[in-house]
Amino acid sequence: MDTLTQLIAGFAIALQPINLFWALVGCALGTAVGVLPGIGPALTIALLMPVTAQVAPESAFIMFAGILYGALYGGSTTSILLNTPGESGSVMTALEGNRMARTGRGAAALATAAIGSFVAGTFGTLALTFLAPAIAELAFIFGPEDYFALMILSFTSVAVVMGTSRVRGFTALFFGLALGTIGIDTQTGQSRMVFGTLELLDGISFTVVLVALFAVGETLYVASRNAQVQAVMNPLSGGVWMTKEDWARSWKPWLRGTLIGFPIGSLPAGGTEIPTFLSYTLERRLSPHPEQFGEGAIEGVAGPEAANNAAAAGILVPLLTLGLPSTATAAVLLAAFQNYGLQPGPLLFATNPGLLWGLIASLYIGNVILLVLNLPLVGIWVRLLLIPRPYIYAGIVVFALVGVWGLSTSWMDLALMCGLGLIGYMARVYDFPIAPALIGLILGPQAEIQLRRALAVSQNDWSVLVSTPISATLLAIAALVLVLPLLLRRMRRVERRIEEEAAAK
Amino acid sequence: MLNAKTTDATPRLRRHLRRATLGLAGGLALALSAGLALADPAKVLIPANPGGGWDGAGRQTMAAMNQAKIFTDGVNFTNKGGAAGTIGLAEFVRTAKGDDNALLVTGVIMVAGVITNKTPVSLNDTTPLVRLTNEYNAIAVPADSPIKTPQDFIAALKADPGALSVGGGSAGGADHVMLAMLAKHAGAPVNKINFVAFSGGEILAALGGGKIKAAISGASEFRQFAQSGRIRIIAVSGPTRLEGLDVPTLKEAGIPVEIGNWRGFVGAPGMSEAGRKAWLDRFAKLHTSDVWKATLKNQGWEDAYLSGPEFIAFLKSEETNWAQALREVGIVQ
Numbered sequence: 001m002d003t004l005t006q007l008i009a010g011f012a013i014a015l016q017p018i019n020l021f022w023a024l025v026g027c028a029l030g031t032a033v034g035v036l037p038g039i040g041p042a043l044t045i046a047l048l049m050p051v052t053a054q055v056a057p058e059s060a061f062i063m064f065a066g067i068l069y070g071a072l073y074g075g076s077t078t079s080i081l082l083n084t085p086g087e088s089g090s091v092m093t094a095l096e097g098n099r100m101a102r103t104g105r106g107a108a109a110l111a112t113a114a115i116g117s118f119v120a121g122t123f124g125t126l127a128l129t130f131l132a133p134a135i136a137e138l139a140f141i142f143g144p145e146d147y148f149a150l151m152i153l154s155f156t157s158v159a160v161v162m163g164t165s166r167v168r169g170f171t172a173l174f175f176g177l178a179l180g181t182i183g184i185d186t187q188t189g190q191s192r193m194v195f196g197t198l199e200l201l202d203g204i205s206f207t208v209v210l211v212a213l214f215a216v217g218e219t220l221y222v223a224s225r226n227a228q229v230q231a232v233m234n235p236l237s238g239g240v241w242m243t244k245e246d247w248a249r250s251w252k253p254w255l256r257g258t259l260i261g262f263p264i265g266s267l268p269a270g271g272t273e274i275p276t277f278l279s280y281t282l283e284r285r286l287s288p289h290p291e292q293f294g295e296g297a298i299e300g301v302a303g304p305e306a307a308n309n310a311a312a313a314g315i316l317v318p319l320l321t322l323g324l325p326s327t328a329t330a331a332v333l334l335a336a337f338q339n340y341g342l343q344p345g346p347l348l349f350a351t352n353p354g355l356l357w358g359l360i361a362s363l364y365i366g367n368v369i370l371l372v373l374n375l376p377l378v379g380i381w382v383r384l385l386l387i388p389r390p391y392i393y394a395g396i397v398v399f400a401l402v403g404v405w406g407l408s409t410s411w412m413d414l415a416l417m418c419g420l421g422l423i424g425y426m427a428r429v430y431d432f433p434i435a436p437a438l439i440g441l442i443l444g445p446q447a448e449i450q451l452r453r454a455l456a457v458s459q460n461d462w463s464v465l466v467s468t469p470i471s472a473t474l475l476a477i478a479a480l481v482l483v484l485p486l487l488l489r490r491m492r493r494v495e496r497r498i499e500e501e502a503a504a505k
Numbered sequence: 506m507l508n509a510k511t512t513d514a515t516p517r518l519r520r521h522l523r524r525a526t527l528g529l530a531g532g533l534a535l536a537l538s539a540g541l542a543l544a545d546p547a548k549v550l551i552p553a554n555p556g557g558g559w560d561g562a563g564r565q566t567m568a569a570m571n572q573a574k575i576f577t578d579g580v581n582f583t584n585k586g587g588a589a590g591t592i593g594l595a596e597f598v599r600t601a602k603g604d605d606n607a608l609l610v611t612g613v614i615m616v617a618g619v620i621t622n623k624t625p626v627s628l629n630d631t632t633p634l635v636r637l638t639n640e641y642n643a644i645a646v647p648a649d650s651p652i653k654t655p656q657d658f659i660a661a662l663k664a665d666p667g668a669l670s671v672g673g674g675s676a677g678g679a680d681h682v683m684l685a686m687l688a689k690h691a692g693a694p695v696n697k698i699n700f701v702a703f704s705g706g707e708i709l710a711a712l713g714g715g716k717i718k719a720a721i722s723g724a725s726e727f728r729q730f731a732q733s734g735r736i737r738i739i740a741v742s743g744p745t746r747l748e749g750l751d752v753p754t755l756k757e758a759g760i761p762v763e764i765g766n767w768r769g770f771v772g773a774p775g776m777s778e779a780g781r782k783a784w785l786d787r788f789a790k791l792h793t794s795d796v797w798k799a800t801l802k803n804q805g806w807e808d809a810y811l812s813g814p815e816f817i818a819f820l821k822s823e824e825t826n827w828a829q830a831l832r833e834v835g836i837v838q
Contacts, residue, residue, distance in 0.1 A: 046555030140714030140735075184588070186702045189621060189676030189836045198595060201588035201622060268710045323729050324706035331706075335561065341803050345729045409585060410592075456701045457670045457717060 007129060010357025014365055019062050022055070023362050026063035027369045030070020034086050035078050036403055040207075041071040042328035049336055057340040058355050062362040064336060066370075068329060069121055069363065072272075072309050073370050076113040080301070081106055081384050084215040084396055088206055089272035089308035091438050092280045094214065096293065096300030103296055106382045108242045112250045112298055113305040114374040115242075119251075120258040120306035121367040124313025127262050128320075129360055135266050135314075136321040144453035145465050147269050149474035151447035154274050156478045157281035158439050168432045175423075176440025179204050180448075187452050199412035208404055209441055212417040213434045215400040217424020219393045224425070250302040253283050257306030265314025268326045269450070272311040273442050276304035281481075313363070320344055320356065546579035548607045552593025552615065554586035562768045563610040565800055566637065566791070573796040575787050589618025589675075591626075598626045601773035605780030608634070612768035613679060616823050620831055621677050628824075632772035632781055633817050635788045638801070639765040639809030641743035642683055643724035643752070645736045647715040655740040655758035658719065662698075663691040670699045672708045672720040677836040679766050680721040682827070683742060685834040686762045687755075695833050712736050723766060724750070725805045743807070767809055769816070785812055 013019060033039045045064050052060040075087035080097030093113065100109040127135070158173075182193045183203030194200040242250070260282070261275040283299040284290060293300055318324035323345035325331040337344050348356055384392065404417050427434055451465075458464035466472045549567060553559040563582065570576045585593040594615060601607035609631060619627045646652045652661055661669050666688055673680025681700050688698045701717055709727075712720045713735040720727075720736075724747055730736045731750075738752045742764050746754055755762045772784060791797050792810045801808055811819055831837040 043555060046560070049555075139710040143711070143714065143716040185676075186704070187676060189681075191622070198588050198592050198622065198624060201592075202586075268707045318706070318710075322706075322709075324709055326706060332555070334706075338804070339561075343729055345733070409583070453701050453703075456699055459667050459699070 003130060006353055006357045007361060009354070010359075010361035011364075013058055013354055013358035014062060014361035019059050019358070019362065020365070022059045022063040023066050023366050024369055026066020027070040027073075027366055027373060028066075029063075030067035030072075031074035031077075031370070031373065032070075033067070034071035034074020034076075036086060036399060039403055039406060040087060040329070041067050042332045044071075045329065045332045045336065049332075049339060052336075057342065058358045060336065060340075061333075061355065061359045062366075064333060065359055065362050066366045068312055068315075068333075069117075069309070069366050070370055072312055073114060073117050073374050075308075076117070076301075076305055077110065077381055080109045080113065081381060082215075082392070082396060083218050084400075085210060087272075088210065088438070088442065089276055089311070090305075091210070091273070091435055092276040092304040093301055095280070095435060096297050099294070099296030100298065100301065101382075101385065105296060105298075106385060107378050108246050108298065109296075109301050110378040110381060111242045111375065112246060112302045114371060114378065116250065116254040116257065116302045116306040117309040118367055118371040119254045120261060120310040121313060121370075122364065123255075123258045124262050124265075124310040125360065125363040125367065128313050128316055128363070132317045132321050135263065135317050138263065138266060139268050139318050139322065139324060142267055142269075142470065143468065144450045144457065146468055146470040146474070147267075147450040148447060148454055148465060149471040149478070150264075150274065151443050151450060153474050153478040153481070154277050154439075154443055155447070156482045158277050158436065168430075169436050172427065172432050172434065173436040173440045176209075176437035176442075177444040178440075179209060179437075180441045180444035186449060187456070197412065199410055203445070204416060204441075205413060206438075206441060208413050208417050209420055210438060211400045211404055212420035213424035213427065213437060215396050216417060216421025217428055217434070219397050220421060220425035221428040222389055222393050224429075246298050249287075249298050252286075253279070253299045253303035254306040256282060256286075257303040258310040261307035261310030262314045265311025266317035266326075267314075268318055268324055269446065270311065270314065271327055272308045272315075275307035275311045277439060279303035279307035316363075320348070320359075323348075545606055546581050547576065548581050548583070548601070548604065550593055550597045550601070550607070550609045551582060551584045552586060552590035552597075552610060553584065555584050558766075559590065559610045559612065559768065560584065561804065562612070562638065565804060566770075569794070569796045569800045570787060570791050573791060573794040575790045575794070588622055590615035591618045591622050591624045594619070594628070594631075595624060595626050598630045598774055603775040603777075604773045605777055605783070607773040607776075608784070609771050609773075610768065611771050613766055613823065613827075616820070617677060617679075617682075617827050617831065620824070620828050621836055628771060628820060630774050632774065632776040633820055634770045634772050634781070634784055634812070636767050636769035636809055636811040636816050636819065637788070637792075638769075638804075638806040639743075639767045640723045640725065640805075640807060641741055641747070641765045642679060642721055643727050643738050643742065643747075644719060644721055644740045645712060645727045645731065645738045646719045647712060648735055648737055649715070650718065650737065652719065652739065653737075655753060655755055655760055658739060659687065659691045659760065661718075662688055663693050666691075666693040666697040667699050669719065670701055670717045672701045672703050672711055672717040673722060674702065674708075675704070676700065676702045677831060677834070679764055681834060681836075682830045683721050683762065683764045685830060686764065687760065689833070690760055690762060696835055698834075709736075765807075765809070769811075788812060 029044065030041060033041060033044045044067055071087060072089060075085060075090035076093050079085040079090040079094040081101050083094050083098040085091045085094050097109045097113065100106060182200055184191050184201050191201055257279045260279050264270040264275045265272060280300055280303060283303040284293045287293065287297060287299050289297060315327055315330050318326050319330045319333060323334065323343060325334045334344060342348060342352060404413050424434065454464050466475060547567065549563050551560050551563040567580045585596050594609065597609045611628065616628065644658060652658050671684050673684065684698055684700055685695050688695050703711065708720050708722060709730055711717050713730055724741055727736060727738050731738045738750065740755050740758060741747050741752055742755055742762065744754065744756060744763060746752065772781060789812060
């Protein structure tokens with residue numbers, strides 16, 4: 001009950017008008033940076049840090065928490081409406097969400113994303129409040145071989161989102177993997193495929209690829225087809241609100257997404273992306289309407305959106321309980337704590353309970369603010385689709401250019417964006433899926449690092465990869481995911497042949 | 506001392522004059538500005554992304570200078586990260602030439618980066634000013650490790666360097682080179698050491714969970730986990746023990762290895778002699794100010810002030826030492 005009294009004290013702090021104001025500012029700001037590609041919560045918080053030096057630490061962290069959650073709410077909006085994810089955690093949302101928007105179901109997609117984010121954010125915060133110390137221990141249990149197995153599971157499970165044909169899907173995946181090998185190899189310090197350019201030493205920035213393949217590629221495609229296809233879209237053909245069926249199909253994916261997102265988000269090498277991949281695959285497997293996937297299945301929006309918000313709450317677990325930053329955003333938050341002379345970790349709960357519980361309470365409040373902020377906006381956002389396409393796509397290109405330039409002020413990134421944008425256009429024309437390329441780029445380098453760490457520690461004994469219960473289980477599931485559909489298909493074919501033979505007789 | 510005062514008076518006088526003339530144009534603007542927009546602001550290039558160590562070094566130092574009223578003309582920060590700071594260095598050398606108000610944040614990582622990445626520019630192309638802070642490394646082991654002293658660590662390294670997996674920051678960084686120096690001291694083959702590179706907080710989880718046998722990193726990173734009993738710090742790499750940490754230095758244990766992660770500032774290529782002197786004076790004043798002492802304490806930085814010709818000599822020795830060390834570890838062929 002100690003936790004409850006502390007939490008109530010936290011609410012007393014978070015509900016002070018000045019702190020409510022900062023929460024609102026943070027949420028609005030977060031939503032805005034989530035919408036913009038290239039500008040993420042990490043950069044925003046880092047740039048705001050000197051400004052907030054004059055603000056009380058409680059207020060500053062309440063605002064930062066708003067930015068963290070807000071960015072995830074905002075990221076889904078552009079994914080769904082414009083097929084342009086603002087954050088890496090929103091890539092999977094674009095797959096089904098944009099299809100829904102194209103068929104006039106944009107409002108329902110936005111609503112399920114916002115409510116799913118709210119549900120997952122609230123459950124995630126509850127888990128953070130009551131289970132954080134226990135879940136934080138996961139960080140010490142997971143070794144490199146376990147992370148590697150988790151990556152392999154993600155790889156095999158995304159094989160199902162490979163688009164129209166396996167060859168195309170794998171082509172895109174290997175393109176992403178190849179891009180991921182560029183830069184300094186972290187384990188040996190040697191540069192790979194940089195062609196003597198300093199700008200490539202740190203690898204190709206994920207945001208550049210994201211913006212190029214989605215935003216630039218899409219824009220070129222629309223521009224090239226604009227004269228022929230005069231698509232007049234009714235943005236609201238499915239009604240403004242989610243139907244009864246939408247609710248029925250959404251609530252389970254929300255909860256499942258939360259269950260996947262929170263624990264993985266709380267791992268030091270987890271992040272928000274992997275849960276969205278896994279959630280999408282799971283929903284596709286479990287859906288009673290698998291044929292709708294790729295055409296705008298609401299489960300494919302509800303699950304990943306819940307997963308990325310739950311993961312964001314998970315990120316705070318190792319940060320607050322152990323002082324371990326697991327993502328760029330968490331690292332910036334850690335720096336912010338240190339700026340105030342505070343060191344996150346178990347001691348902080350004892351030395352500064354007001355700040356910590358105020359922050360946790362503000363997460364509940366932030367979630368409510370974001371829902372209130374986002375749901376009424378759904379009606380306004382979908383109106384974006386009414387703007388004539390030339391204007392809106394011109395706007396997207398401007399945002400893409402500004403976002404990429406602002407990221408690193410590097411001409412190389414701009415050149416890469418243009419080049420990759422052309423590849424994105426070709427991919428659209430010849431129907432290659434884009435998501436596998438991004439998945440390869442995100443997971444490839446991580447899987448490589450974890451594999452090589454595991455092998456370094458075991459001195460090249462490959463059996464280390466199945467040496468722990470976690471890694472063995474995850475790899476077994478990965479194998480099942482790969483083999484089971486093939487087996488099922490063969491069995492079904494055999495069944496059909498038997499039926500046909502029976503019918504012929 | 507007298508000398509320092511006169512050189513400082515000149516820019517201040519100029520500033521007053523400028524304020525006075527502009528004041529005729531708009532009184533209100535003058536009252537509000539307090540020298541923010543009107544005077545010549547410093548242009549500080551931070552060769553890393555927002556949030557990291559160099560970012561903090563740049564922004565906190567200039568904030569302290571402003572707070573101590575040493576330099577109040579405002580600062581424009583530019584973040585240009587990547588490739589161990591060498592991208593920022595190349596940009597600085599290209600664009601800041603002859604600008605007396607252009608500064609670059611630098612440090613040991615950049616010295617190593619220039620050698621590893623074989624960049625066409627180096628710190629010799631800039632005007633070295635000052636070393637300000639240092640952070641010494643520490644060696645830590647999991648709480649239940651049989652390694653209890655620096656000597657145990659050396660013995661384990663000697664017995665089988667491959668079996669002793671040691672985590673640290675990026676390959677070719679201070680942590681990696683420190684392990685190589687320790688192996689050399691132990692008489693173990695340097696090319697057999699098992700260095701596992703980590704980034705960010707992952708190393709603490711791996712060490713606390715016993716996934717690696719030991720880790721080398723900045724002492725401040727280990728402190729909290731050591732306090733909560735998850736890991737044990739067995740040695741620090743500085744010349745003296747760290748405050749509030751009952752851990753021997755390597756030197757005390759008879760191991761002549763001293764390595765630290767220092768940070769400082771350099772000026773633009775071709776900075777005028779007057780400009781250089783003005784900045785050296787400002788840093789000298791900052792070093793003695795109470796504001797700076799508070800900043801050091803808050804950030805957990807160690808004072809490592811070294812200025813002028815001594816700093817130039819130090820840079821030279823760092824370059825030779827690192828070139829040799831990186832060759833020995835096999836990072837540079």
